[in-house]
Amino acid sequence: MFQPNMFESHHHHHLLDMSHKSPENQLDMLRDDDYESKSGTDIMEAPSGDDQDPNQRPNKKKRYHRHTQHQIQELESFFKECPHPDDKQRKELGRRLTLEPLQVKFWFQNKRTQMKAQHERHENSSLRNENEKLRMENIRYKEALTNATCPNCGGPAAIGEMSFDEQHLRIENARLREEIDRISGIAAKYVGKPMLSYPNLTQNGPPRSLDLPIASFSPQPVMVDDMFGTSSLLRSVSGPSEADKPVIIELAVAAMEELVRMAQSGEPLWVPSSDNSSETLNEDDYAQTFPRGIGPKQLGLKSEASRESAVVIMNHINLVEILMDVNQWSNVFSGIVSRAMTLEVLSTGVAGNYNGALQVMTAEYQVPSPLVPTREYYFVRYCKQHADGTWAVVDVSLDNLRPSAMSRSRRRPSGCLIQELPNGYSKVTWIEHVEVDDRAVHDIYRLVVNSGLAFGARRWVSTLDRQCERLASAMANNIPAGDVGVITTLEGRKSMLKLAERMVLSFCSGVGASTTHTWTTLSGSGADDVRVMTRKSVDDPGRPPGIVLSAATSFWIPVPPKRVFDFLRDENSRSEWDILSNGGLVQEMAHIANGRDPGNCVSLLRVNSANSSQGNMLILQESSNDSTGSYVIYAPVDIAAMNVVLSGGDPDYVALLPSGFAILPDGPGKHQGGRIPEVGDGGSLLTVAFQILVDSVPTAKLSLGSVATVNSLIKCTVERIKAAVAPDNP
Incomplete structure (x- = not known):
């Protein structure tokens, strides 16, 4: 949530902190706020000591207390540490200084008001200075413009801007300047330092124009971790x-x-297009409507x-x-x-x-x-x-x-x-x-x-x-009717959705051409290339330790995205393409619907392997679909770890290596015609990506054998998918 800023008024702190108090305390605090919101002189005692305003005529109804020098010093030093003392602190202070808690309360209230006023006075004067500087700067710009001469003939230069309706521009500038001042004011208040520091205009140099590129970057490299622990220098x-x-x-x-x-x-x-679809x-x-901004289009x-x-x-x-x-x-x-x-x-x-x-x-x-x-x-x-x-x-x-x-x-x-x-x-x-x-x-x-x-x-x-x-769906406070299977508690459901979300993030960050990763292209021609990269995983509870090989390939098939998506997400057709499930029977053990489209869901699948030595394997899968693309992402998960998640345990410690598919439409619309299909006819662009742990020792060297294995695994999967969804096309 939003962190309250140190410069906010105490009212905000009361509002923000109320949730932690007991109902009785909340009432007390509301009463406090009622006091504090009344105008300063309503129920205040006199400003203490030297704060007293000599021009203020004493009001007969009020009692004035002049605090001793010692009391003021003590209160001042406490204020430095804590400007908002609570009841307990006020009582303690009162006891120590022989003052009523209410007197202490009003002293602090006055002090806060005084500090705020000082702060605002200071801020106003610095903004006034800035405005004065701006005015001077504007006068200088105007002079420079009126004195500008044409470099070719030496006559007065005709400046393009001047042909605009000047009155309109002036109003526009004043309005923008107002908004800019307002933001700068906000920035100054909440960031704690005045933001508008226009460069001082020296007498000997021309004023800087706003649209020149400014070469002023301090070379502080920022270390950014890529999705595995190894940091690459962005x-x-x-x-x-x-x-x-x-x-x-x-x-x-x-x-x-x-x-x-x-x-x-x-x-x-x-x-609009002729059919109003775009x-x-x-x-x-x-270009005419918005002449300002980031300048003309670059070549x-x-x-x-x-x-x-x-x-x-x-x-x-x-x-x-x-x-x-x-x-x-x-x-x-x-x-x-x-x-x-x-x-x-x-x-x-x-x-x-x-x-x-x-x-x-x-x-x-x-x-x-x-x-x-x-x-x-x-x-x-x-x-x-x-x-x-x-x-x-x-x-x-x-x-x-x-x-x-x-x-x-x-x-x-x-x-x-x-x-x-x-x-x-x-x-x-x-x-x-x-x-x-x-x-x-x-x-x-x-x-x-x-x-x-x-x-x-x-x-x-x-x-x-x-x-x-x-x-x-993740925030639902009951288990919706669309959910089936072994999930029996709301905590288990939330944990499983959180785990699936991490799986999707991990997949998405490892499948594109991001400059964080270096892909190596393996054999193949053109679009059939397989790109691979390796990453080391060390000390990350959410990933198995060792060397991970990622391999991805993208290709086109003349089949609509919906058909490809339905085929890949359906557990009944999984054995047709998933080589690792070894032709075993796949059952959906749990299903969480998380969108209107029935394809948007998280499932837990059990693979009963035909090869008994492999034992049973669980697969967590999330599929999602919209008009601009769809995903089927899955990861093998440990049965014991999954049981922890299903009972509502922390999903961050489940090691995941997601693989999966991203399916995009091949273009904006479908072209009809009896000709040979090609990209743009309503087919699909399919990216297949695998992540495989090739060595559980992070320091091991990658063997060519394991690269070849992954390469053939991905190619074989692609062939199986093509044969299953587009059998007529070689």
Whole structure:
């Protein structure tokens, strides 16, 4: 949950801490708050000692107590340690200083008010100074503009901006400046230091223009662990410098405005397709409507823009929290986000909620296949509640601030609007607008990437919708009728869902082309390549120790995704492709439904091996499906460990090595025709990935034999799947 900030008022602490108190104490505290919320002079005793205001005329009804110097010193030193003493501490202090507990209480109350006023005075004067600096800076800019001369003829330069309606621009600037000041104020208050530190303009140099790239990154490498214990050095990313922050705030405010307009505009900005099934962004209209922002499109990058909305089963507060907490966000979108980090929080928002929160992040987005390169972004995320109650969260790239070479992907204002609906639902409108270099995408994935199904708004919204259902199911306080089998307790159900969630995360982080991993290509031609990588697992209770070999391959089959998904998730057809189950009988022992689609579920399967020496094996499996893709992910689990989970024990100590399948549609729609089927005809792109423990000694060297075994295992599985679901196609 959100951590209350040290600068919040004491009222918030009371509200936040109430849950721990007994009912009687809660009543006491409410009474305390009634006192404290009355105006200062209502029932206060006089300000003590030298705090007394000489201009204040004494009120006959009040009794004044002048505390002794000793009492004041003691109270002051206690205040430094603890500005909010509780009843017990107040009594103890009163006893020691021969004061009534109520006198102690009022002294502390006055002191807190006084400190707050001081803090605010200080803050106001520093904001006034900043504003004065800004005014001077503006005057300088104006002078520079009026004195600008044309380099060719020496005459006055005609500056493009000037042709805008100046009055309109002035109003616009004033409004933006106001919002920027507000955020900076929030940032200063909750981060504890004033954020707006505009560089001092020296007399001898020209003022810095805002759109120049600023080379100011302190080279502090951040160590990021990849999914196994071995840490790989993510290219040294560091947070923004002080000088960048005002620029970032301005960019975030402009991006927020753009996002809202992009989400609410119709034609001519968005042009619907002839059958109204999709819409495309009118690039020319976009360029005219939003001249500000991150600048013109870079050469060699391609634009992708999409918009999608859906009603999801989650309230707006929880949605905002998921989007603003990097761990929750990357868990919920694990199929898309392969890695993410918050580099710096510029503002935590207003007391207890994310309105005004601002953070600089880096993230890597993936498609579940080693054949599609990931996309990395360095961006600011800004969250705001608008006047009509709608929340919005926007991302915009900060590559202009980074002195890197040409970036391969930039995020124009992208994100979502969240409207509160009755009964805990929310309407989410998602905008995804990026510029990328996608030349390295493999041919069989080109259509699905170009159509926006791979990285576009529809994939984000579909994933969110499915995950909201999954979360609602995990939080259910009774065992729904759709659940069957050996799960008898709510704790057991929750434990099993938690274990399945970890299995899915682990699978998703190990199947894409993330820059954290280095895949090696084994023999094969083109799309039939098998990519392999090895990782060492040491001291991780959630994984078996030793050397793990991951192998993945992606291929196209002319069969609709739904048919492939149903075949792979069905325990009755498992023996047709699963070589490791050795043709044994597979039974579903437990089943947890976690979505409207019957394909969204977690199962526990028992394999009664035909080969008795192998003994019985359990398999945990989660299958999930939406319009943009589906997964069947499974892992062999130890029977004893699984019994602990089923009785509600901690699932984090169950060692898992997930394998499985990711199934994507091969393009946006189905083409009819009697010709030979090809990519884009409504077929499937299937990624098969195995993880196998090849040696339980982490220091062992990997033998070529074990690589060959895994390679043949994966190829054989692919052949079996093709033969079973697409028998007519060689």
